[in-house]
Amino acid sequence: MTDKKDIKKIDKKIDKDKDKAAEKTVNTKDDKIKKEKSDQPEVKTIKKENEILSTGQGEKEKEDILEIKKDKLGLEELPEDIIKKLAKKKAEISKKTKAKKSKFVRKKKKEFRKVITGNAYIKSTYNNTIVTLTDLQGNVISWASAGIAGFKGPKKSTPYAAQIVTRIAVGKAREKFGLSEVSVFVRGVGTGRESAVRALNNNGLIVTSIKDVTPMPHNGCRNKRPRRV
Known part of the structure; x- marks a missing residue:
């Protein structure tokens, strides 16, 4: 059921x-x-x-x-x-935060004027050799010294130092200004004067004239007394 x-x-x-x-x-x-x-x-x-x-x-x-x-x-x-x-x-x-125009302007590369003929002044002393290259008006194109070339002490007055100094100065003048002809003015009685003049010719410059400009005294100052030995 x-x-x-x-x-x-x-x-x-x-x-x-x-x-x-x-x-x-x-x-x-x-x-x-x-x-x-x-x-x-x-x-x-x-x-x-x-x-x-x-x-x-x-x-x-x-x-x-x-x-x-x-x-x-x-x-x-x-x-x-x-x-x-x-x-x-x-x-x-x-609009407000737009960058202001910067006043900085990129400088253009300096275009050097061409100086084909110039003067070379060699100052050769007992302690150093300095070579300066100028245009015909006397404005300096390039220069170099034994100290800049890396020589120190007694090595600065050597003929080898004078040779390297002239190479540096001529290299700068030829690259920037295209210097090719030079009239040389030598001053001083150092050991590097002759080697400097030769180096000018060897580094591609045409030497038109060489002049000795060492200042000569006309019985000016009294010399040092000789050493007592």
Whole structure:
């Protein structure tokens, strides 16, 4: 007996569940239909609003539509307006913070004038040798000394030092000014005077004349007393 009762209860439950499911399907269909009906006019209004906004048909209508949108969304400003404001601010800031034109101007490479003929002054003393090359007016083109060449102490007065000094001076003058001819003026009684003159010729300069310009005294100052040996 108990088995039959249980079976009846189960059948009743199944029937109830079926009825509920049928009611739900009906309700969902009704809701869909209602929604479709309610959505249609809204879609039409949205389309109209977009058309008005895209075309310039009236500023008042545009303003009204934008206000309605703000009220619907519950915003003080629409995101489009915020983006426009931000863009304006950026443009203003960029104008203010534009890098000022720097006053720094790159210097052009110096174009050296050509000096084809010039003078060479060799000062040869007991301690050093100095060679200076000038143009015909006496403006210095290049110069060098034994100290600049890297010699120190007693090596500065050697003929080898004089040779290297002239090579340095001639190299500078030929590179920058294109010096080719030279008239030589020798001054002093050092050991490097002859080697300096030879070096001028060996380094590609044409020596047109050699002049000794050592200052000679006309019985001027009294000489040192001779050493007592």
